[in-house]
Amino acid sequence: MSLTDSPARPNGGARPTTENAFRELIRTFGLVERVMHPHFARFGITPSQWGVLRNLHRAEQEGIPSLRLTELSERLLIRPPSVTGLVDRLERARLVTRDGSPTDLRAKQVGLTKAGRRLVERVLAVHEGHVNTVLTGLNPEEQRELHRLLVLWRKHLEGLLDGTADAV
Amino acid sequence: MSLTDSPARPNGGARPTTENAFRELIRTFGLVERVMHPHFARFGITPSQWGVLRNLHRAEQEGIPSLRLTELSERLLIRPPSVTGLVDRLERARLVTRDGSPTDLRAKQVGLTKAGRRLVERVLAVHEGHVNTVLTGLNPEEQRELHRLLVLWRKHLEGLLDGTADAV
C-alpha cells in the first residue's frame, strides 16, 4: 500500500508544512507493521489472520460460537471478498470452519476449530507483553494523548468519507 | 495489510489498555488511505505510484534528472522487487522511462517523461489543498503534537527493529 511520499529529507530547515503529521503517520504505520509481522509469523499466521481469529475468539467469550462473513467484514473493516480469501486460508490451515447457516441458506458461519482456539490462547499469552514492548517508546500520558489525537483525526476522516461521494 | 484487531467495542468502560493507541493508529491509517486513494485515482494513478513520481520530480528540481531503482527503493521504504513492478506499470503508462546506466551496466535510471512531469504538476496544483482538508480535523497545535508523538514512537520502533533480530 504505502502512501509513502518521501523519506525524512531534511527539508533545508524551511517551512514545516502541515503535511508532516500526515507523512509521519504513514511511516510509523509501516514500522508497526514490520514489527508485528514477525511476532505473528512465529505462530504461522499473518496479522490479518490474527484479526479474524481474535474476533472469533472474542465472540466465543461472549457466548457467540460463530460469526457470519459479513459480520467479520464489518469488524475487520475490510470488504467481503477479502474475507473470503482470508477465511479460505484459515480453513485450509484447519484453524476455522465455514458452515452454511440453517436459517439463511446464503450465509456462512465461521467458527474456531479446537486447534484455532488453542492457537489464539497461545498468542494471547504473549501478545500483551509484545504490544507493550512496541509502545514503551511513549509513556502512559503520551499514549493517552496520542490516542486522543488519533481519535479526533479519525472522526474527521469518517466525516469526510460519509459526506463526500467525491467532492474535490 | 490491516493489522486490524477489532472495532471500537465500547469496552464496558473498563481498563483502557495500552493497546488503544495502537489500534487507533491502524484504523486511522486505513481511513487516510481510503481518503487519499480517490484523490489520486482522479489522475489515473495510485498512492504508491504518486510516491515514485513525486520523488522523481523532487530529484529533478535538485538538478538530478533520474534516480536508480535502489535509490527509489530507499526513498520509498519498499524493497527493490516492489519498485520493479511499480516502475513497470508507470512505464507502461508512459509516465516514466527506464534506461540502462552507461557507467554501471547493472543499474537502471528511472526518469519522468514529459507526460509524467505534466501529471505531477497537475497533481501538485491541488495536492496541498487536499492534504489540508484531510488534516483540518486537527488544529495546528494538535497537528504539531501528533507529529511529535509519532516521531517519538517511530524512533522507538526503529530501535526495536535494528536491535533485535527476533528477541521475544
Place this chain on the structure above:
DNA sequence: AGCTAGTTGTTAGGACGCTAACTAAATGAG
C-alpha cells in the same frame, strides 16, 4: 402465489507488498 428488489458470498482480475532465488555486472583479493 409470483415477481421484483435487496442481501450474502463468491469469482475474476488488478495493484501492492514481501521473501527467496536467480542473472549479470562490478569489485577486490590473491
Place this chain on the structure above:
DNA sequence: CTCATTTAGTTAGCGTCCTAACAACTAGCT
C-alpha cells in the same frame, strides 16, 4: 589476470486488499 564476493535488478510465488460482476437466496409488494 583470475576467481570469489558483492551489488543491481528481475522473476516467481504468496498474502492482502480492492472493484466489478455474478449466483443464490430472502423478503416484500401486489
